[in-house]
Amino acid sequence: MEPLLKVVDLVKHFPIERGTIFKRQSGVVKAVDGVSFDIKEGETLGLVGESGCGKTTIGRCIVGLERPTSGQIFFNNSDITFLRGKEFRRLRKEIQIIFQDPYSSLNPRMTAGEIISEPLIIHKFGSDQKVKEKVLDLMESVGLKREHYSRYPHEFSGGQRQRIGIARAIALNPRLVVCDEPTSALDVSIQAQVLNLLVELKEKFKLSYLFISHDLSVVRYLSERVAVMYLGKLVELAENEKLYSQPLHPYTQALLSAVPVPDPNKERKRKRVVLKSGLSDYSGVFSGCRFQPRCWKAKDICQQKEPDLEEIEANHFVRCYFPGN
Amino acid sequence: MLEVKDLTVDFHLLSGNLRAVDEVSFSVEKGETLGVVGESGSGKSVTALTLMRLLPFSIGKVVKGEILFKGEDILKMSDKDLRSIRGNRLAMIFQDPMASLNPVLTIGFQLTEAIKTHNRVTRKEAKEKAVELLAQVGIPNPCNRLSDYPHQLSGGMRQRVMIAMALSSKPDFLIADEPTTALDVTVEAEILELLMKLKEKYRTTVMLITHNLGIVARTASFILVMYAGRTYEYGPVDEVFYHPLHPYTQGLLNSLTRIDKKRGGRLKPILGSPPSMTNVPSGCRFHPRCNYAQKICREEEPWFEEVTKGRFSRCHFSRDGNFKARSI
Numbered sequence: 001m002e003p004l005l006k007v008v009d010l011v012k013h014f015p016i017e018r019g020t021i022f023k024r025q026s027g028v029v030k031a032v033d034g035v036s037f038d039i040k041e042g043e044t045l046g047l048v049g050e051s052g053c054g055k056t057t058i059g060r061c062i063v064g065l066e067r068p069t070s071g072q073i074f075f076n077n078s079d080i081t082f083l084r085g086k087e088f089r090r091l092r093k094e095i096q097i098i099f100q101d102p103y104s105s106l107n108p109r110m111t112a113g114e115i116i117s118e119p120l121i122i123h124k125f126g127s128d129q130k131v132k133e134k135v136l137d138l139m140e141s142v143g144l145k146r147e148h149y150s151r152y153p154h155e156f157s158g159g160q161r162q163r164i165g166i167a168r169a170i171a172l173n174p175r176l177v178v179c180d181e182p183t184s185a186l187d188v189s190i191q192a193q194v195l196n197l198l199v200e201l202k203e204k205f206k207l208s209y210l211f212i213s214h215d216l217s218v219v220r221y222l223s224e225r226v227a228v229m230y231l232g233k234l235v236e237l238a239e240n241e242k243l244y245s246q247p248l249h250p251y252t253q254a255l256l257s258a259v260p261v262p263d264p265n266k267e268r269k270r271k272r273v274v275l276k277s278g279l280s281d282y283s284g285v286f287s288g289c290r291f292q293p294r295c296w297k298a299k300d301i302c303q304q305k306e307p308d309l310e311e312i313e314a315n316h317f318v319r320c321y322f323p324g325n
Numbered sequence: 326m327l328e329v330k331d332l333t334v335d336f337h338l339l340s341g342n343l344r345a346v347d348e349v350s351f352s353v354e355k356g357e358t359l360g361v362v363g364e365s366g367s368g369k370s371v372t373a374l375t376l377m378r379l380l381p382f383s384i385g386k387v388v389k390g391e392i393l394f395k396g397e398d399i400l401k402m403s404d405k406d407l408r409s410i411r412g413n414r415l416a417m418i419f420q421d422p423m424a425s426l427n428p429v430l431t432i433g434f435q436l437t438e439a440i441k442t443h444n445r446v447t448r449k450e451a452k453e454k455a456v457e458l459l460a461q462v463g464i465p466n467p468c469n470r471l472s473d474y475p476h477q478l479s480g481g482m483r484q485r486v487m488i489a490m491a492l493s494s495k496p497d498f499l500i501a502d503e504p505t506t507a508l509d510v511t512v513e514a515e516i517l518e519l520l521m522k523l524k525e526k527y528r529t530t531v532m533l534i535t536h537n538l539g540i541v542a543r544t545a546s547f548i549l550v551m552y553a554g555r556t557y558e559y560g561p562v563d564e565v566f567y568h569p570l571h572p573y574t575q576g577l578l579n580s581l582t583r584i585d586k587k588r589g590g591r592l593k594p595i596l597g598s599p600p601s602m603t604n605v606p607s608g609c610r611f612h613p614r615c616n617y618a619q620k621i622c623r624e625e626e627p628w629f630e631e632v633t634k635g636r637f638s639r640c641h642f643s644r645d646g647n648f649k650a651r652s653i
Contacts, residue, residue, distance in 0.1 A: 050509035159598055187536065189364060189576060189594055190364075191582075192580035192594035195592060217582040241587065258514035260513075261584065262541075262566065264563050266585065274514070
């Protein structure tokens with residue numbers, strides 16, 4: 001089966017500029033530095049990594065909010081990397097995004113109803129009456145009430161605002177939704193509600209998700225496969241259960257051992273891998289593996305040449321010379 | 326070490342009074358770590374600020390209650406006495422290290438300032454002490470870092486500087502308000518480890534405020550659960566995690582995603598959302614969201630009472646454990 005979305009060697013560099021009038025480029029931030037993966041129809045791919053590793057930039061490139069420096073993105077077998085105009089708008093119906101911050105991603109001057117109906121109006125869904133019915137339907141499926149239609153964002157709680165953002169994203173029946181940390185700004189009890197809603201909607205509307213998060217436990221709950229990113233590159237990609245039970249890359253192992261588990265006994269018994277505080281150099285002239293300065297397994301070869309992302313077991317990809325224990 | 330009795334804090338807003346913290350009582354024994362958890366708006370940070378008497382008078386006012394620190398009431402202290410213990414015997418680390426460090430002064434200046442305030446030392450001695458402290462919190466090249474400004478350090482490094490500053494006078498009691506919330510997981514693990522190591526070394530008593538139950542499980546010996554400005558459950562960490570008495574604590578534990586739990590199955594979230602503090606529900610404040618709420622829960626607020634030795638809960642049914650399905 002052909003994947004729904006295929007990302008090939010995606011690169012996004014941001015220039016670092018100096019000077020206010022005569023701008024000179026003094027360097028480049030390699031936010032995404034050659035990333036490839038695919039998402040199958042109906043699948044949720046989790047993308048995890050720490051802040052600044054480029055995970056959000058990948059999401060924004062896929063939705064078209066950012067133009068990649070190089071590389072290709074295929075959706076449904078057609079190249080969508082540099083689409084513009086009409087074709088781009090058509091694609092917008094298929095790929096949508098849910099943002100992290102439900103406070104800044106909603107226009108404070110529009111009512112919930114207006115926010116959700118905006119994509120429908122832009123894509124000429126139908127008469128005003130039809131749009132309104134559809135919006136009320138959508139509001140119901142994300143757990144909002146009818147009377148919320150004419151309320152403004154500030155009248156809602158964080159969880160409800162995120163529901164508005166979700167309703168807006170699924171309004172056009174997209175096939176792929178990029179979820180960029182949709183629950184990080186929410187309280188625990190509300191986070192669980194929104195996560196359950198995302199699972200429900202996925203089944204109901206046959207969605208596929210790219211789920212971007214720094215929270216490894218949330219990704220474990222939602223994703224079929226998980227990709228781990230470090231400084232602009234994937235370091236490990238595997239099926240959910242595999243990745244969490246037998247992480248092979250030292251970075252993944254360190255990440256997993258760092259996440260606190262709400263179980264005092266387990267916490268007492270756990271061994272933590274402590275990383276050297278790394279330099280986080282994004283402009284990076286890296287020699288060799290980019291994780292090597294923080295890695296406890298690093299050997300000479302790690303400094304000389306960067307390892308490739310290799311398929312070590314079936315569907316388990318790792319970028320390391322010394323994977324496993 | 327610290328005993329809080331019936332602490333009640335009001336906020337005066339244009340729209341009226343708001344009770345942010347309502348009759349909160351708890352105590353922390355010497356050498357223990359108390360984890361305080363609650364959702365946003367539960368009053369945990371306000372409690373911490375009040376303990377340090379850092380709540381601005383223009384906004385918040387302590388209506389009643391006592392905060393006994395080594396037997397002395399912090400709320401009744403003169404400013405002079407307060408200055409001699411705050412930042413000295415009683416220290417605090419805040420969530421956002423960028424906002425709590427002064428951006429236009431060097432790390433070295435801010436650290437030596439803290440040291441000089443509480444110790445009679447020369448400038449040179451203070452500087453030596455600062456270098457020693459930075460080395461202790463794991464900052465590489467401490468000598469060179471002294472002349473750095475906060476923006477030149479990463480988030481984790483800044484939080485280390487804050488810890489160094491808080492520990493400069495070997496405090497007896499340390500309040501850490503969400504110290505790792507702004508940090509990445511690997512850095513969070515390092516900082517927590519550092520905090521616990523220093524706690525052992527200086528025998529500091531710690532009150533750790535967080536919304537992350539995993540962090541409590543990792544670091545704390547006792548846990549206090551807050552909801553809507555009130556205390557809802559208190560007890561030793563193991564007992565509360567494995568046998569929560571209050572439905573809210575149960576709900577919190579059930580709604581967590583965990584890395585040690587296989588995929589499949591749904592989370593069991595708590596219904597609804599936390600109440601607005603301007604409009605607090607009648608009776609038990611948790612009743613609109615509780616799976617076991619009965620008529621009495623809406624009408625009568627339960628006491629925060631000792632259910633078994635050392636374990637407190639605010640629920641009509643904690644004592645007999647006779648929870649029945651919601652009937653209101």
